[in-house]
Amino acid sequence: MPEAARAALPALFISDLHLTEDEPANVAAFLAFLQGPAREAASLFILGDLFEYWAGDDDLETPFNADIAAAIRALADAGTAVFFMTGNRDLLAGADFARAIGATLLEDPARVRFGDRDDGAGAPALLLAHGDALCTDDLAYQAFRRQVRDPAWQAGFLAQPLAARKAFIAGLRQKSEAAKAEKAMEIMDVNADAVAALLREHGYPTLVHGHTHRPDIHHLNVDGRDCVRRVLPDWRGQACWLSWDGRDFTPESGDAVRI
Numbered sequence: 001m002p003e004a005a006r007a008a009l010p011a012l013f014i015s016d017l018h019l020t021e022d023e024p025a026n027v028a029a030f031l032a033f034l035q036g037p038a039r040e041a042a043s044l045f046i047l048g049d050l051f052e053y054w055a056g057d058d059d060l061e062t063p064f065n066a067d068i069a070a071a072i073r074a075l076a077d078a079g080t081a082v083f084f085m086t087g088n089r090d091l092l093a094g095a096d097f098a099r100a101i102g103a104t105l106l107e108d109p110a111r112v113r114f115g116d117r118d119d120g121a122g123a124p125a126l127l128l129a130h131g132d133a134l135c136t137d138d139l140a141y142q143a144f145r146r147q148v149r150d151p152a153w154q155a156g157f158l159a160q161p162l163a164a165r166k167a168f169i170a171g172l173r174q175k176s177e178a179a180k181a182e183k184a185m186e187i188m189d190v191n192a193d194a195v196a197a198l199l200r201e202h203g204y205p206t207l208v209h210g211h212t213h214r215p216d217i218h219h220l221n222v223d224g225r226d227c228v229r230r231v232l233p234d235w236r237g238q239a240c241w242l243s244w245d246g247r248d249f250t251p252e253s254g255d256a257v258r259i
């Protein structure tokens with residue numbers, strides 16, 4: 001496809017697929033998405049929690065992970081620019097993973113702006129985030145988050161054998177599920193002040209994030225400015241993505257995939 005034609009195609013945004021070998025229908029839906037709609041896009045932005053968990057880039061040798069990586073790489077090779085941001089489940093995905101999938105790694109948050117559109121006005125900036133950093137009322141999670149994002153702690157964790165890391169993560173998942181069961185739903189959502197502060201810091205762009213699994217469009221006013229916060233859906237039950245043409249978002253979805 002000529003470059004100009006590619007540039008006229010939309011950007012797609014996905015997050016929270018939570019891919020795991022245990023849920024083949026979800027995986028099949030992702031592969032169908034990569035081979036279908038994602039090919040008709042200028043770019044694909046993966047905003048975290050692509051995997052149920054990621055134990056380290058050496059886990060790319062596991063056939064399941066290698067297959068997923070190769071499928072994304074094939075999309076990149078076919079011309080769709082791929083961008084990847086980590087979530088809280090796959091925060092250990094790093095440079096080797098990005099290379100394997102042919103993606104550019106994005107910081108969280110990342111401010112992006114698409115090229116000029118036909119009206120010459122230019123597309124408004126978007127601010128992309130996974131979303132977990134905005135859940136500041138969840139004090140236990142934020143303390144946990146600070147610890148697992150500490151580079152020294154991560155280096156120590158990654159120095160352990162892969163099997164030991166996976167066993168640790170399995171225990172962690174159980175503790176997390178038990179902790180979540182005790183938390184009020186409100187504290188597991190984003191905090192309004194944290195959102196406002198982020199929008200202020202970045203010049204009031206439209207914010208796109210996932211993590212909460214509460215897809216919605218929130219219109220808010222920050223410092224007298226009209227702002228929008230778009231929350232991406234997760235993929236439990238259906239492949240879902242947002243398509244952005246530089247002006248408007250369109251929610252799109254694939255076939256229902258799970259009971």
Ligand code: LP5
Binds near residue numbers: 088144168177179180
């Ligand atoms: O992911 P989700 O949506 O189910 O829940 C999150 C928060 N939980 C987590 C934990 C992950 O799910 C665990 C799996 C991560 C795998 C990769 C990590 C590898 C890196 C290092 C490995 C240690 O993110 C959950 C939030 C919820 O989102 C909503 O926002 O509430 O947070 C918790 O439940 C955390 C608990 O409140 C506190 C932590 C309990 C575990 C303590 C174990 C101590 C181990 C010390 C290690 C740092």
Ligand code: MN
Binds near residue numbers: 210
């Ligand atoms: Mn998440």
